[in-house]
Amino acid sequence: MDINDFRGLATIFTMIAFFGIVIWAYSSKRKKTFDEAANLPFEDEALHEKTQARTGDDK
Numbered sequence: 001m002d003i004n005d006f007r008g009l010a011t012i013f014t015m016i017a018f019f020g021i022v023i024w025a026y027s028s029k030r031k032k033t034f035d036e037a038a039n040l041p042f043e044d045e046a047l048h049e050k051t052q053a054r055t056g057d058d059k
Contacts, residue, residue: 024030 025034
């Protein structure tokens with residue numbers, strides 16, 4: 001076995017890992033978790049508005 005065989009195997013393992021991550025990321029089981037994570041900045045905004053309303057700060 002020479003270095004080119006190792007390079008070929010590394011390429012194959014990297015492709016398998018890439019496709020595994022893609023399948024994991026687009027899995028329907030993960031949709032709810034990713035949607036919640038995507039909406040976190042907006043939840044912070046709602047919390048900020050609540051805090052402003054409670055303290056009467058209009059800044």
